[in-house]
Amino acid sequence: MGVPAHDAFPAKLWARMRARAVRADAITYTAYADPRGEPALRTQIASHLAVSRQMQCHPDQIIVTSGYRQGLMLALTALRPHGRKVWIEEPGYPLGRRALELTGAMLEPVPVDAEGLRVEDGIARAPDALLALVTPGQHAPLGVTLSPARRHALLDWAAESGAWIIEDDYLGELQLDGRAAPALAVGEGAERVIHIGSFSKTLSPALGLGFVVAPRLLAERLVEVAAVLAPAPNRTTQLAVTEFLADGHFLRHLRQMKALYAERRNLALAHISKFLSGSLTAGLGVIAPLPKSADDSVVADIARAHGLAPSALSAWYLRRTHAQRGLLLSVTNLRSENIDAACAKLASIVASH
Ligand SMILES: Cc1ncc(COP(=O)(O)O)c(C=O)c1O
Known part of the structure; x- marks a missing residue:
């Protein structure tokens, strides 16, 4: 499921960029890298998110990861959901669910209908949940976009109860009909949203690259978790993707x-x-x-x-x-x-x- 087209990956172009990145990386190969990821890549990701997901974020809020799963690990380590209630989408991404089970959280499945997550059901069942793990852009696997009314209800609940929302934006702007809705981490209420992106669907899962956009309140803690437990991966891949983005290929x-x-x-x-x-x-x-x-x-x-x-x-x-x-x-x-x-x-x- 959801592996990008094998026959359409720009393999030659990618190989060229990787070769250049290997040479560039060799110059500093004994230095510790920034655990948040290469500054140039974080700047490129911030610019891309402004255009594609209407997000205004500073490169300092971005932490480069090895994909969505590492982003989720950073978020869950920072939020410590052990023994706490958490909302998950029903149906929802099995690996996201399993990640929460591994942390020892108490899972509250919240049904999804034609408007997306039924926020009122979540509030009725677990108003005091620590967090909600959601795919608001295009629900996995049903594909529905969270309606504006539900979006507001979800953000309002998080603001009022002090809960966190983890936005799994795995498809990003890769929406086949019409224009992708802005990310949940945009505008009012965004300070409760941890936005996680991935290049697995938009480019290739073989790159092993994604990112977290940390809300201001959590940025320091998320960066500390990254620095201590899971620093940004492989600099060569990061540098090659930086060029891929900067030159408009992405x-x-x-x-x-x-x-x-x-x-x-x-x-x-x-x-x-x-x-x-x-x-x-x-x-x-x-x-x-x-x-x-x-x-x-x-x-x-x-x-x-x-x-x-x-x-x-x-x-x-x-x-x-x-x-x-x-x-x-x-x-x-x-x-x-x-x-x-x-x-x-x-x-x-x-x-x-
Ligand atoms: C709902 C969902 N989130 C995230 C991902 C991507 O995860 P990763 O970036 O770790 O490859 C997938 C991949 O199948 C997915 O289906």
């Missing part, structure tokens, strides 16, 4: 990927709808709903044995008995040559199950 690549993924998504939807009715788009994928009686995990396992790689929707729920059943299908690496055969195979697996 914006160009994103524009191209949006167009490519939208084309592949439309192709997927057209084909899969012939076989599985009610299929709908979600983020960089398509969801094919299955009846409640179907075991989507079993269907996903059988499909894997046939060279297909759907993800079971029910696995994204904490409370499996309440789960919607369905298959999450990534579209980023689809090919027109084999889509019909793949859809027909999937439909026959579903039918026989």
Whole structure:
């Protein structure tokens, strides 16, 4: 799920930039680096966020990480949720949920509907939660954007109760229809939001690069956690990505990927709808709903044995008995040559199950 297109990664350009970065890095190779990450990269990320996510942040608020997961680790180490209630989205990203379980937090699943997180349900169940872990830009896995009313309700709750919001912005501006909504960490209420970004979807997970935008109140603590436990990764990759951003390649690549993924998504939807009715788009994928009686995990396992790689929707729920059943299908690496055969195979697996 959600791996960028293998055939569209600008490999030659990247190799050139990496080679230059290796040479630049060699000059200072015995020095300790800034644990927050290279200043030039933090400046580039801040400028990019201003354009793409309408965020006004200072490079000093940015901590470069090895991806979303390291950003989450920094946030959770700083906030110490052990024994405290935390809101998670239901359904929601399984690794985010597992990270909170590992910290010893008490998980409160908050349902997600067509407007995003049902904030009023969260307040009813756990008004005193320490934090909420959310994907407001494009919900994972349903793809919905948090509505303006819910957005305000969430920020108001955090301001009034002193809770923190961790914004998982894993897709950033990579939204296939229309313009991406501004980040939650924008404007009034943003001082309670820890924004976590990643280059895993926009460029490649193989780079192992992401960032945290620390709210002012937490910046010092987050930087200390980074300095002591998890300093910014590999300088060479950082320097190469700095050049990639500074020279405009990143914006160009994103524009191209949006167009490519939208084309592949439309192709997927057209084909899969012939076989599985009610299929709908979600983020960089398509969801094919299955009846409640179907075991989507079993269907996903059988499909894997046939060279297909759907993800079971029910696995994204904490409370499996309440789960919607369905298959999450990534579209980023689809090919027109084999889509019909793949859809027909999937439909026959579903039918026989
Ligand atoms: C909801 C969500 N958040 C974050 C990530 C990215 O994590 P990382 O940057 O650690 O690769 C993913 C990747 O699949 C994801 O689905």
